[in-house]
Amino acid sequence: MAEKTTETPLESADAQETPKQPKKPAKKAAKKHDNRSPLSKLRSYTPLLVVLVCAIAFVANVPLGNISSFGWEAISAICPVGSLSVFLASKVFVPRILISLVIAVVLILLFGRAFCSWICTVPLVQKMLNIRSISIEDQRKDAKMRERKSRKKNTNKKASTEVNTVAEDADSAVSVALSQEERAEISQQMAQVANSHACALHSPKKWDSRHVVLGGSLLSAAIFGFPVFCLVCPIGLSFATVYLVLRLFTGQVSWALVVVPVMLLAELLIFRKWCYKICPVSALMSLISFGNKTFVPHINKDKCIETTKGKTCSRCNTVCPEGINLHDYSAGKFGINDCIKCRRCVDACPTKAITMPFLPPKDE
Amino acid sequence: MRQPKDQIMEPVASNNVEESINNTGSASVLQKNGLTRRDLLWCAGGAAVTLGLGAAIKAFGSEDVLRPPGGQNEDRLLALCLRCQKCTEACPRHAIVPLGTESGFITMRTPTMDYHLGDCDYCVEENDGIPLCVAACPTEALHLGEEATRNNTVIGEPLLIKNWCLAYRLTRCRDCYDVCKLDAIRLDSADRPHIEWDKCNGCGECEHVCRSMTAGTPVPGATHRAIIIVPMGQGGEM
Structure with missing residues (x-):
């Protein structure tokens, strides 16, 4: 549904202005540079936009807060980990925390983990630090393991070349500087996986180390009487850095200007898999997201080349930063509750079979 | 590190194949949580660090600092403050600043009063005597009782x-x-x-x-x- 609202008006406007013939090559040329949909392009700017809004609010003395508590006075969306932490730490019932927690839960039920790809500042900092999308590395490792496993089997060459060509024009959003060789290697392994259909190295875990960090933080907050994770949270630290820089203009200098960014950089550089191994915010959201039924990526089986022609593709699986298998949730690295609504699968699908409708279609 | 990981991964993988065959491809709710030894290491590390961090920061302690109106109960403030710095944004006289590392790690980014840029008049001029920082605080870490007034709230x-x-x-x-x-x-x-x-x-x-x-x-x-x-x-x- 979201796709319809954004794409159809654009296309229809184009069609009205220009005849169809000269339009085609122009569109193709544009596609070579960036084949992402407008929504996906927007996604790469939204975290920056959020930082900008918060910075302007800070300068303008408007208590809008930042994403650890965004809103006005009693009505705000507080980070659910923060609100749980302060509740356990203080053991005081505060009505406005409950209101904010309810708001946060409703938003997560509606949008799942969309926060992670649309709003969170950590991927922004990671991009600045040139930290590679870890899922790609993981997938390479997985692929290598699969290779070792099925080395004895002689694989179908036809299938591997097919996926090779698909991988050639890989999605720009995920194509980190992979060499041609590496790329070929991945696609070869992907083909092997696709051949032996049930071969899944990981089953989606119900919980992992993120959930342990979440539990540990909450327990620690309850024991020691302060929100322990909030002090080291990279989201909070990134906003604190912005504020500290802004305060320089009023002549307020402090050692925090060194300590806060150093902490932020150290966390993200030492734990390069922060989002996948540590972040308790994503853990809590993935738990709540078990109840998320809206904006779930959906494969139109009449269009998908795997279901219609029986060919191997798995491109939606390859580009997914969470390693979700849309064809069979149980075969993915993470379950569908960990979907961050980044729309990479929607963009990557060669037959445009994937959509993210507001409600799941009733047929099928 | 890599060799033993492979050895662990093998049986996990074969289990999954069996399971998914048994379940004829549909997602099984009761599927075993396939954590590898490395995953467990991350889990143990995560639990140890979060608890250790809490203990260390608490043990390091903090010095007394000035707090905005409503933040005079230090334990309550430290427990409830999200370090979101909304009070800093809200203060019309720029008298509230976030603390750095000077007075301890636990107080870092919590609000304190800095009267160089302005003073605290309890927002009598700006908001009829209801401090804007207290109104803005999303967790009531800054909280004034009903009988609190400008004269009996001592910063x-x-x-x-x-x-x-x-x-x-x-x-x-x-x-x-x-x-x-x-x-x-x-x-x-x-x-x-x-x-x-x-x-x-x-x-x-x-x-x-x-x-x-x-x-x-x-x-x-x-x-x-x-x-x-x-x-x-x-x-x-x-």
Whole structure:
């Protein structure tokens, strides 16, 4: 549904202005540079936009807060980990925390983990630090393991070349500087996986180390009487850095200007898999997201080349930063509750079979 | 590290194949949580670090600091403060600043009063006496009871260093006396300021206007203004 609202008006406007013939090559040329949909392009700017809004609010003395508590006075969306932490730490019932927690839960039920790809500042900092999308590395490792496993089997060459060509024009959003060789290697392994259909190295875990960090933080907050994770949270630290820089203009200098960014950089550089191994915010959201039924990526089986022609593709699986298998949730690295609504699968699908409708279609 | 991981991964993988065959491809709710040894290491590390961090930060402790109105219960503030810095944004007089590392790690990014840019008048002018920082706080870490007023909410107490004060050089400077709305400063026969201890609420107006250090200091070695607001129990005239 979201796709319809954004794409159809654009296309229809184009069609009205220009005849169809000269339009085609122009569109193709544009596609070579960036084949992402407008929504996906927007996604790469939204975290920056959020930082900008918060910075302007800070300068303008408007208590809008930042994403650890965004809103006005009693009505705000507080980070659910923060609100749980302060509740356990203080053991005081505060009505406005409950209101904010309810708001946060409703938003997560509606949008799942969309926060992670649309709003969170950590991927922004990671991009600045040139930290590679870890899922790609993981997938390479997985692929290598699969290779070792099925080395004895002689694989179908036809299938591997097919996926090779698909991988050639890989999605720009995920194509980190992979060499041609590496790329070929991945696609070869992907083909092997696709051949032996049930071969899944990981089953989606119900919980992992993120959930342990979440539990540990909450327990620690309850024991020691302060929100322990909030002090080291990279989201909070990134906003604190912005504020500290802004305060320089009023002549307020402090050692925090060194300590806060150093902490932020150290966390993200030492734990390069922060989002996948540590972040308790994503853990809590993935738990709540078990109840998320809206904006779930959906494969139109009449269009998908795997279901219609029986060919191997798995491109939606390859580009997914969470390693979700849309064809069979149980075969993915993470379950569908960990979907961050980044729309990479929607963009990557060669037959445009994937959509993210507001409600799941009733047929099928 | 990699060799043993492979050995662990193998049986996990084969289990999954069996399971998915048994379940004829549909997602099984009761599927085993396939954590590898490395995953378990991450889990153990995560639990140890979060608990250790809490203990270490708590053990490191903190110094007393000035808090905005409603934040006088230090334990409550430390427990409820999200470090979101909304109070800093809300303060119309720029008197609230986030703490750095000076007074301990646990207080980092929590609000404190800095009267260099402004004082705290309890938002009498700006918001009819309801402090905007208290209104903005999303977790009520800054919280005022119903009977709380400007006069009975004491942020801190003054420290007057006579040697640094221009008035004690008989310059007849009386800026702090003129500005104090609570009559907490009285002048003696030589126009030198003295503090009326039971009237002061630590609003910081006197510190904000103090000329010492802003218009040159009378004494070499002075490190701050002649009258400043300090946490309770640290004030005095000296």
